[in-house]
Amino acid sequence: MFDRLLFPTDGSDGADAVLDHVVDIAAAHDATLHLLHVAPAEPERRPNLRDGDGDTEASDPGDSDGSDPTERRRTDGERFVTDAEARASQSGVSVVTSVERGEPYRVITEYAAERDADLVVMPTHGRTGLSRLLLGSTTERVVRRSDVPVLTVRPDAATGLAYPYADVLTPTDGSVCATAAVAFGSELAAATDAALHAVSVVNVAAFGADIRGPLLIDELEERASDAVEKAGDAAATAGVETVRKSVGRDVSIHDGILAYIDEHDVDIVVMGTHGHTGFDRYMLGSVAEKLVRTSPVPVVTVREPRDE
Template sequence: MSRPIESMLIPTDDSEGALAGAKHGIALASRTDADVHVLSVVQVQDSLADSGDIAFAPLEENAEEAVEAIAKLARSYDEELDITTAIRRGTPFQSIREYANRREIDVIAMGTKGRTGLDRFLLGSVTENVLRTARTPVLAVPPNAGVSTIDDMTFERLLLPTDGSDGAAIATEWGIALAACLESMAHTLYSVDTTRLTGTQESGEILDALERRGEEAVERVRERARDDGVSVSGSIATGSPANAILTYATDHDVDLIVMGTHGQTGIGQWFLGSVTENVVRQADTPVFCVPVSANSP
């Protein structure tokens, strides 16, 4: 079986949110036999830019302690993991993205809430900027993901939402590759968005067309999964796509949602698809976000 993930980057700011992301990142890296990179970024403020190394020494000591804590956690879980630690100065999301690009990292795993996360509907600013600009998949982990130890984490049920777009197709490739590697059951879901239909005869015709499109999109996922020997169940839902995805994930005890960061409305690297953004903001389940620029697994 090929390895869909060969390297995993785990950024940390020593927050509870970062720890949640690290635990899931370590678990997934162990199960896919991936190398682990742990990175902490010392944010450089303009007022300290010319202060010399002395001004950064305490901050870098804290960063070193943060990365070593995650590295120790990873080694205690799987002593065979190949672990690299690094400290960088700069703007956190830019440093994370640049490190991932230069080291050809396959996946970035991070919590959705950092030190500034205040509310379940607010993404941490670093995570949001990484999601908007990264060229590699990001495993976004909410702080209330439901497990306290790495041993308790499972990837038995994966949800692969689809809207028939190119972005969804790329995410499907990743989802199926992960399901094959992890020997997981895969679910695919298409939601017919009825929120703008008015109930007229014309709306009924539009609904019929959307349902046919959904069935075709789900069947394409099934066909792709069969090629890799992955079992997939398919469903058609109605209503808001984000709500349908969140409800399905809860009702079916999904362990991981795999979806593209840009759907039908994505128009550039600085715009998350609105469905993905709402799912990441509200999910209690980790979301594996795949940008349209990601390489095939």
């Protein structure tokens, strides 16, 4: 299923914690692992006001020892990818390393598209308390903009993660983005002999003050049931042997999905990133980004196809 994986690394503890899991995925699929570090862009140069000949000087004067901090960070980046390459090579994984300059999220998304990557893997940098709700800004931007599916892993949950996964959850509302996620999740489950859980959660709290609430909830449940049935059919067509289908109610879709993860020992969630407005916003909406921040298990976010 995977031929090329992209793992951006900044040498942080979060990246280091997730690396072993990325290597396990690459080894299982005999995939090439691309290790990328994005160094800061070259500093802009401005006219040297002390000279009258139009010479320029860097806007960043460097450290007191005369070293160029931008070049030093590039050298650090080369060390980060080299160290990661050494760890990956111990598992027999083929590795490509690269150090690029620029805006990190932009370089990552462009690199993934240009190298035809199948999956981008990134840590969320989540921890405990309030900070666990905050994504690293680069990860968040990549999740929102990448046309390539993005697997996010909480560093504090990376230890002990097993691959291949045994239970894959695909929340669905029947939308285009959810259908794309179901297709990816089905392919992943089929490739790893995992069970696929096709689930739709109806937000009952959204209609609490609406006199039409019961009728709207019934309609949503009908649509949810239809979406789950279609997801199950797609999984079976993809070759998934075990498909579990469920439609539930909860005060929020996010809470319903988290409860399902806990109750069914789900190993990974595959979810579309684009919700809808109007009626459909009561289904997925912006749940994907919230789930990335709080899920105790890895989450793959899948964008709807561009041509849609």
